[in-house]
Amino acid sequence: MNYRHAFHAGNHADVLKHVALLAICDALTAKPTPLFALDTHAGRGLYALDSNSALRTAEAEGGISRLFAEAPKHPAIARYLAAVRACRGEHGQASYPGSPWLLAHALRPDDRIAACELLPEEAGQLAANFEQDPRVAAHARDGYAAMRALLPPRIGEVRYNRGLVLIDPPYEAQLEELDTAIGALREGLTRWPQGTFALWYPIKLRRSLQPFYRRAHALPAKSAFVAELLVRADDSPLRMNGSGLLLLNAPWRLDETLRSALPLLARALGENGASWRVDWLKQPS
Template identity: 75%
Template sequence: MNYRHAFHAGNHADVLKHIVLLATCDALTAKPAPVFALDTHAGRGLYALDGNSAQRTGEAEGGIGRLLAEAPKHPLVARYLSAIRACRATHGQASYPGSPWLLAHALREDDRIATCELLPEEAAQLKSNFADEPRVAVHARDGYEAMKALLPPRIGTTRFNRGLVLIDPPYEAQLEEFDRIIGAIRDALTRWPQACYLVWYPIKRRRSLQPFFRRVATLPVKGALLAELMVHPDDSPLRMNGSGMVVLNPPWQLNQSIGGVLPALRDVLGEAGASSRIEWLAEPR
């Protein structure tokens, strides 16, 4: 696997993914019971947008750069930008937080986070970035295998009945990746059925995703919510036209808050022909 998220940090896909992630964390922490979060494809957790990798693609300028310059007035955007500013106050004005940093920022002292990264160099950097954070465990291993090993979560005498699993793979072989995602979630649901599962996916041609959506709808969950942000017209298989998040067992009213922010993100980050949508793949029950 050759994927490095440093080339894409802060792009439009990160904006969508991280806004949904923070909204989910805030909904979970609204109740006092402790929360466990598992990040299956964590990367290094913290990125420098003035580094060679990010500068080579310039993708952050069309994502977080544009949002900082023209922030729509929406509570979820404000929440996200507050986290960005908190990261930059600690790590410098060119920094951008990956999902492990955002989880550590959003969750509480008695919550726990497990992060997984398979690439040795990225895993070593992830461990270094969180060396002083006792709530965050770093595992240099395959994230899907970790779902089997770490769920249901129990740390010491604490059993975590509430939490989330973020699945954000590189999709180097997209159809095979969807097979692994469905299999891993179906297995995890037998052991931690009440957790919230968040799956990020890229969109080149949306119709190619229909088999994945049909399989998601068959999972034994209490609802499957889809949220998509297209920043380009859905007409080219050669680029990532947008991305989406599937949220299984979503917190109460997450659909309303996410549904409200998507058009604002579309208007700021999208070009002519951009679009957004939110819908239930499986109605809540």
Template identity: 70%
Template structure:
């Protein structure tokens, strides 16, 4: 695998993914019982937008860069306050990855496992979050970790509630769904009460129709999609938006998305094709 997220840190897909991730953490933390979070494709945990690789693509300018000096609309204040906290700790050019955000949003009684297969990225991740006693870093395949680490147990403690974030690089493009869905089905059998979030890119929506049909058959209590388009989804050559497939979303989480997604569309949209979608593929009973 050759993917390096540094090229894409802070882009519009990160903004959607990370804003929704924080909302998921807050919704799950509304109950006092401890949580376990598994980040299957964690990356290095912290990025710097003045890194030569990030500067080469300038993707952050169409994502987090849109908020520089702007007044934050209410639905985005939670996300932007987390970015501000990261920058107070690590400098104005820093941008947090999902491991940093999970550690920021979750509580002392919660536990986090972060998986990263690439040795250099895993080493960097350990340097960023390894001193946090709540966080375990595993240099291993994230899909295999879903089979090995679920249901979660840390010492003598078992966790009935939690979150699994699956954020693969899609180097195999649509073939990635075969492995992701196989791991999701097995994980649901092991830990059916958890919330699962699978991020996916959108180039042309028609290419995703098969994924939607397959997702609706997963034996979860509910299946929903939350999507953000920053431009028309009419080109297979670039990422025009992205989405999250959510299994067992927290109660009334759709209300949070209906506030968040229009605010993101207004902030990040690039042309008349920009828009958002929140839809149930399998509504809760």
């Protein structure tokens, strides 16, 4: 695997994923019971946008940098921008938080986070970034295997009935990765049926995703919807034109939150042909 998220940190896909991630965390923490979060493809958890990797692609310029300049007025977007500011207050103005950092920022002292990364260098940095936080366990392991090993979550005598699994794989082979992810989601839902599951996926040509949507509908979840942000028309199979999140057993009214935030993100980050959608695959009964 050659993927390094440092080249893409803070891009439009991260904006979508991280706005939604914080909205999920805030909804889940509205109830007092402790939570467990599993980040299956965590990366290093913290990035520098002035690194050679980030500067080479400059993808953050069309993502978090543009969003700061536009600053759309929406509570979920403001929440995300405040978290990025908090990260920069701790780690410097060029820093950008990955999903493990955002989970640690949003969750509470009694909550627990397992962050998995397979690449040795990234896994080592992940462990170093969170070595002072007892809530975060960094695992140098395959995230899909961790879903089998860590679900349903139990740490010591504590069983966690609520929480989140975030799956954000590299998609070096997109359709094959989606097959693997759907299988992992099916097993994860069997092991932890009350958990919230979020799968991020890239969009080049949306029509190529129709089999994925059908398979997602058939998963044994109580509810399923997709939230997608395209920053340009999906007319080229050679580049990522946008991305989406498959959300299973999502917190109540998360769809409404994203339905009102995504038009503002499309306007702030989009080019000609930008679009968004929030569509139910399986509505809660």
